[in-house]
Amino acid sequence: MIHLDGVTKRYGDTVAVDDLTLDVAEGEVCVLIGPSGCGKTTTLRMINRLITPTSGRIMINGQDASELKAEELRRSLGYAIQSVGLFPHLDVAANIAVVPRLLGWDKPRLRGRARELLELVGLEPEQYMGKYPRQLSGGEAQRIGVARALAADPPVLLMDEPFGAVDPLNRGRLQGEFARIQRDLHKTVVFVTHDIDEAIRLADRIAIMRDGRLVQYDTPETILDNPVDHFVRDFVGSDRALKRLVRVPVRDVMDTAPPVARRSAGAKEMLAEVGRTRFVYLVDEQGRLTGWLDRAQLKGGCTVEDALSDADPAQVAVRPDASLKEALSRMLGLGFRSIAVVESDGRLVGQVTLGSVEGAMTESDEHQGARPAEHMAEYSAEDTSDDSVLESIASDDQGDCT
Numbered sequence: 001m002i003h004l005d006g007v008t009k010r011y012g013d014t015v016a017v018d019d020l021t022l023d024v025a026e027g028e029v030c031v032l033i034g035p036s037g038c039g040k041t042t043t044l045r046m047i048n049r050l051i052t053p054t055s056g057r058i059m060i061n062g063q064d065a066s067e068l069k070a071e072e073l074r075r076s077l078g079y080a081i082q083s084v085g086l087f088p089h090l091d092v093a094a095n096i097a098v099v100p101r102l103l104g105w106d107k108p109r110l111r112g113r114a115r116e117l118l119e120l121v122g123l124e125p126e127q128y129m130g131k132y133p134r135q136l137s138g139g140e141a142q143r144i145g146v147a148r149a150l151a152a153d154p155p156v157l158l159m160d161e162p163f164g165a166v167d168p169l170n171r172g173r174l175q176g177e178f179a180r181i182q183r184d185l186h187k188t189v190v191f192v193t194h195d196i197d198e199a200i201r202l203a204d205r206i207a208i209m210r211d212g213r214l215v216q217y218d219t220p221e222t223i224l225d226n227p228v229d230h231f232v233r234d235f236v237g238s239d240r241a242l243k244r245l246v247r248v249p250v251r252d253v254m255d256t257a258p259p260v261a262r263r264s265a266g267a268k269e270m271l272a273e274v275g276r277t278r279f280v281y282l283v284d285e286q287g288r289l290t291g292w293l294d295r296a297q298l299k300g301g302c303t304v305e306d307a308l309s310d311a312d313p314a315q316v317a318v319r320p321d322a323s324l325k326e327a328l329s330r331m332l333g334l335g336f337r338s339i340a341v342v343e344s345d346g347r348l349v350g351q352v353t354l355g356s357v358e359g360a361m362t363e364s365d366e367h368q369g370a371r372p373a374e375h376m377a378e379y380s381a382e383d384t385s386d387d388s389v390l391e392s393i394a395s396d397d398q399g400d401c402t
């Protein structure tokens, strides 16, 4: 779909991009990553014909980009630029609608599209449509930039650090949203980032650049398992085992039959359940997670009511789409050995345990012929006791309820 063939861009003595050959297949996400100044933005700008290569050729959908008409280019490429670049004299709705307006859409369609895209990037349409760029925070402006790139629904998206200024929470959400859109729409995407976790999460293939040259172009799994040299190895970082977890959605490894009881059930039923596992999730009539019950507390002579903990699913659960890395960091943050999995309406659909995270890590270690670290193996031996469910890592202080 996008084919760069020996593309070079020189500025005097500076070689911004050096003999770059790169193919991006239709419907694939290619993430460009590398140190500042390695030529990522220059590459995007050449694909979008904002600058002309010194030498080499760029083909888009079988056509030489230098021969495409401006109109065709606009229709086929959506570009979210690094500096955002909103028009200061246009409000948010008009900024989003720039390309569709050039393509002749009528007013109601333009406004409808702006509204739809604002919702998509997580900004309340009524609140934001009429604002001007100077009234936006950096992260908000950036999201408008992304909405603008998507506005005319182009088959190719060029995105230059589109979530760079967005806070980690919204960034994770936008990444999830991006991955979801991509599953449905199969755009051909060239996506620039400095964030290796973002690259691993979103890319079909990662292009690692250095000094204008392509160092490695492979799937995230291959880059993690077989970095071509020290530069890539260092760039990816020492926690490669953890990073692999970014690629695994919770949905793929969760236990779909966690121990569960209705909150309205009698104490007897609950006790029968806790007789088997230390923790039991409690749900309401609709199956939504409302808390859990801890057997260790009952042993200490408490009533069932004493042993109940109320849960706010936003705090103590993850979504099925979350990555295993996110689930792990939430477990560690909470001091739990497992975490509930809930749908957006709060319904409990499963749980993920430290054991299953370890399983996923071991699987990819075996895949690359390495042995899991000793201490992880010891940890799992401890973890496979009968208390494998929702056990607190700091469980010593849970024996009684005084």
Ligand SMILES: Nc1ncnc2c1ncn2[C@@H]1O[C@H](COP(=O)(O)OP(=O)(O)OP(=O)(O)O)[C@@H](O)[C@H]1O
Residues within 6 Å of the ligand: 011, 014, 015, 016, 017, 034, 035, 036, 037, 038, 039, 040, 041, 042, 043, 082
């Ligand atoms: N108009 C220009 N004139 C001269 N040199 C330029 C020009 N544009 C870019 N360069 C140089 O080309 C190199 C690549 O720049 P580019 O903007 O593509 O880097 P980048 O990988 O996007 O970096 P960053 O991660 O900081 O955004 C840099 O050394 C930069 O200084």
Ligand SMILES: [Mg+2]
Residues within 6 Å of the ligand: 040, 041, 042, 082, 160
């Ligand atoms: Mg750049």
